[in-house]
Amino acid sequence: MWTDPVTGRQAFLVIDRLIRGLASGGLRMREGCTYEEVRRLAAAMSVKEALHHNPADRHIPMGGAKGGIDCDPLSDEAPGVLARFLSFIRSYLENNWATGDDLGTTTEAIEDVLDGLGIDGCIAPVMRVVDDPIAARKRFDEAFSVEVGGIGLAELVGGCGVAEAVLAALDKDGIPRNTATAVVQGFGSMGGATARFLHEAGVRVVGIADVHGTVANPDGLPVEDMLRDRLRHGLVNRERLRAGDVLLDRDDWLALQADVLVPAAASYAIHAQNESRISARYIVEAANLPVTADAEASLHKNGVLTIPDVVANSGTNAWWWWIVFGDVLPEAAPSFAKIRTSLRSLVTETLDLAAETGTTPREAAHRVAEARRETLALRPELS
Incomplete structure (x- = not known):
């Protein structure tokens, strides 16, 4: 649990389990977010990862994790709280926790903060287990640039x-x-x-x-x-x-x-x-x-x-x-x-x-x- 020194807002990171030192799961932000909520979500991520294990795939499932911030995402204080929380847990973001958007957050906002911290995006920890990190990052960026009917x-x-x-x-x-x-x-x-x-x-x-x-x-x-x-x-x-x-x-x-x-x-x-x-x-x-x-x-x-x-x-x-x-x-x-x-x-x-x-x-x-x-x-x- 982390308490923001500026606003007093609380945030949580729960790593349910690690596989090859890695866990996957998004970061949510909502007024009233609790530790127990984040704990349950992290456990669910471990299940989601396991359910999609296919020995024919290159993807090897990770463990599950989740982050949560008790803050209204539309409030003026939300960007600062997000930035300070991610800075506080930067070692996990560099080494263990591959994250992304969830309720009340966007991948773009998270990656903007990570870029300022010198971290190569939400998927940075996973780059150490892929065969070709440059090609993997290229595929990821290309996928996020694709639009279907303007979406x-x-x-x-x-x-x-x-x-x-x-x-x-x-x-x-x-x-x-x-x-x-x-x-x-x-x-x-x-x-x-x-x-x-x-x-x-x-x-x-x-x-x-x-x-x-x-x-x-x-x-x-x-x-x-x-x-x-x-x-x-x-x-x-x-x-x-x-x-x-x-x-x-x-x-x-x-x-x-x-x-x-x-x-x-x-x-x-x-x-x-x-x-x-x-x-x-x-x-x-x-x-x-x-x-x-x-x-x-x-x-x-x-x-x-x-x-x-x-x-x-x-x-x-x-x-x-x-x-x-x-x-x-x-x-x-x-x-x-x-x-x-x-x-x-x-x-x-x-x-x-x-x-x-x-x-x-x-x-x-x-x-x-x-x-x-x-x-x-x-x-x-x-x-």
Whole structure:
């Protein structure tokens, strides 16, 4: 734990485990961020890394870590707090912790600070284990310069993975895409991208929620138009809504009739006090920790399956390292293809194991991760 000498704000770095001296995980900033929250996120990162271990890939999974800053990211003091915290933990950033953006931060802002500290970017620690650090950095920079429809590829890969997790669940249940419905809470980079890929796949997005409320239409929302008109900070432009679009309260997205709910905003959005409103078949976690443990257990008893964040939103982290290690070209088509293949396989395996063992998908995902770690331990590079 670190306390900022200027503002009194607190920040946390938790390294859950190291593999080859390395751990991967983002840095978040939000008012009220706690040590326990960061600890849970770091543990989840260890699972995400393990789940994407493929002996055929050059990428060797790392351990998990997470950083968190208790500060409003939109406040005037936020940039200074970020800079001072990163300066305080610079040795970890140079040697152990490969980080990036998370809730309330951007990779660009983090890298600007690291550049001022003389650290070669967010992925600096990983450069000592890649075959060609110059080529790896070049691939990484190229990938972050790619745009698809005016949006950066790096902003789209996470939503592509979440959408594929949704589609894999629907396909497993035999629900046709052209009759399936979904609600997305959060319309920023993750929520917006998820909505876009679901819409492209033929799923009807019947509700989108932001901090100001929920926009709903049982006939489906015009996702592409809403993305084009989207305001800063992931806000729906309510001046451009159509006849038939209904404005509801902020938490009413929970009760909308849909096959899938996608919480893609804040942590702990679904909890014991509101989970009874949900009638969807699936909750697919695009955000980190959006469903509390007690709510998830209650929902599971009532037949609502939660595809956990360690599975559903793991595509972004995996994509970073596939690019760096050269498992995928820094281009849109191969990036989307590998994410879709990996997420579909992972969701199917997780749901199959959950059904076979009578456990939740989260418990099944942790079992899959442990099996991956056993395989990982046999790699000669780690001996």
